Amino acid sequence: xxxxxxxxxxxxMLCPFMDERMRCLWAAAEAQALGRGGMTAVAAxxxxxxxTITQGMREQQGSTEEERSPGQIHRPGGGRKAVxxxxxxxxxxxxxxxDPLTRGDPQSPLRWTCKRTRRLATELQGLGHVVSASTVxxxxxxxH
Numbered sequence: 001x002x003x004x005x006x007x008x009x010x011x012x013m014l015c016p017f018m019d020e021r022m023r024c025l026w027a028a029a030e031a032q033a034l035g036r037g038g039m040t041a042v043a044a045x046x047x048x049x050x051x052t053i054t055q056g057m058r059e060q061q062g063s064t065e066e067e068r069s070p071g072q073i074h075r076p077g078g079g080r081k082a083v084x085x086x087x088x089x090x091x092x093x094x095x096x097x098x099d100p101l102t103r104g105d106p107q108s109p110l111r112w113t114c115k116r117t118r119r120l121a122t123e124l125q126g127l128g129h130v131v132s133a134s135t136v137x138x139x140x141x142x143x144h
Contacts, residue, residue: 003034007045023048028056083135090129094139097123113140 007030018026027048031038043050084090097120098113113120117133117140124131 003041004045007042011046024052024056025060026056027053028060032057032060083131084139087129087131090124090131091139091143093124093127093129094120094136095143098140 010030011027014026015023023046027042027046031042031053034041039050039053042048042053098115117136121131121133121136124136
């Protein structure tokens with residue numbers, strides 16, 4: 001019990017200065033220093049999962065394949081893929097809905113539409129696309 005309190009105190013003092021990766025590595029170092037039962041004590045004190053601590057141990061031992069650049073926290077390629085990457089017809093669908101109702105000078109690159117993004121999203125969903133109004137707004141900004 002004394003170990004858990006001590007670890008919790010150290011973690012609370014250092015946590016504001018650590019990023020996600022550093023927290024993982026620090027928790028792994030603490031668990032290894034405690035030996036048997038260390039992972040359970042660190043997980044209880046910090047609220048980090050045992051999987052996170054195990055990942056930090058693997059990274060410290062150098063068994064991770066990829067190298068990260070100094071400022072990089074996550075592995076390359078992580079995160080959600082862009083909606084246009086897995087739905088290749090989405091941009092054409094947005095263009096087809098917006099093009100007939102486009103306003104503005106034909107010579108100017110700036111165009112606008114009188115349809116709301118929610119309505120465009122609903123129409124795109126009717127065509128089988130999985131898209132939200134905020135995604136439609138982002139796509140329209142990207143299309144200028």
